[in-house]
Structures are given as C-alpha cells and as structure tokens.
Amino acid sequence: MLEVEPQLIDAYVRTGKMRIIVRPLFQTGEDSVLAAHAAECAGEQQHYFAMRAAIYADQAGLYSAETMTAGLAQRTRNIGVNGDEFDRCMQSDKYRLPLLTEYTRAKNAGIVSRPVFEINGQRIIGARAFSEFADIIEHLTH
C-alpha cells in the first residue's frame, strides 16, 4: 500500500467518494505491534494517518534505528506530534491489549494473511495495483 494508498487518497478520498478504515494486522510480531501502537499514540494527537504514512515511507530507517521504539519516536518529529506525550503513551503500552484483541477478531473473521482489503464488503486478498482498485471503485460508483 506504500505506493497505492496515496493514489487512492488523491483520487477518491480527497474527492469525498471514499473513506478508508484501517484495521491492523500483525504479521511481523512485536515490531508490528509497536508500529501500530505508535500510530495509535500519534492518533491521540490527531496524527494517526500522518504517522502511518511516515512509518510506511521509511521502513528501512526504522529497522536501522537503535531500537524500533526509538525509530518510531524519530518518525514523529516531522509530523507535529508532541514528543513527550508520545513517549508517555508508548511507555503506557495502553493500546497493546486492544490491538491484539482486534487482531484476534480479524483472524476469527477469516483474515489470516495480509494485505486484505474490503471495498463495500467485497474482499480482496493480496496487493493490487491502483488500476485494479480503481476499476472496482468506479464500477461501484456508477
């Protein structure tokens, strides 16, 4: 979704035709949980999607950071997140249980791999090109 999501946003979300709902999955263990937790903490300051974009945009940088948590904190610097509040949120670990519960809920709903998408309930398994998503969306809007 690194390349496709911005195109979907420009074409359909900014134009008011579509909304995107994010439901996290954790395929890479603790790093995934930390990243999702960081996005939730940024979300407390109204920067969830900015943090999400920042994480997607520099995954290599995250893995080269001293720790994943340090790398995630560094990602917040350019998106307007208050660092102290973010750090407190991360240390609280308060989103871990809800996120893991959500993961279990998704698995129970048959979502066992990633990425998975649903467009008005139509499930799509695996990554797709923008044009493929666009075909489905255009079909649904006409």
Add this chain to the structure above:
Amino acid sequence: MSILRIIVFGFFITILISCGSMAAGTPQATRLPSATVEPNASPTTNVPPTIIDVPTATTGVVNTDDSLASVLTPEGYHVLGNMNASITFVDYSDFF
C-alpha cells in the same frame, strides 16, 4: 625628488580611493545555494532562506493527510475521509 614623492603619494591615494568605492558601492546579491534561489528573485532583496522540515524518510513520500477528516468508528478504527462517502475501503494491513 619631490616630484617623484608627489607621484608616489598620488598613486597610493588613487588606490585607497578605488578600494573605498568598491566597499561602499552597490551591495552585491548574496549567492544562495542553488536549491533556494528563485529565478525571478530581486538581487537586492535580503530574504533569509526558508527553513523547511525535511522528513527523514529516505524512500516514498510522506503524505500527512492532516488536511483530511480523520475520525474513529465506535469500534475504535481510524477512518480517513468523509464518513458519508458511498465507498468504504477497509484496509487490513500490517505496518511492515
């Protein structure tokens, strides 16, 4: 001998005057790094270069999307865009 002194003295005075006129002449435009120079910028305008926070990202483009509405569903899922949009795109995804 006195004529020679007068000539040498005059020569030094000429040099001093020319140096002074260079220092007090029209200010030269400061050469900014090429990335910050605008083609139509006035050479006499002294505007400090804008400091831009450059994302540390090395790949991809950071699209902050802060300009778009972002809300939570009752279940706690983050939603980007118009809640009344006719298309709902659910993204089950990992961050990595």
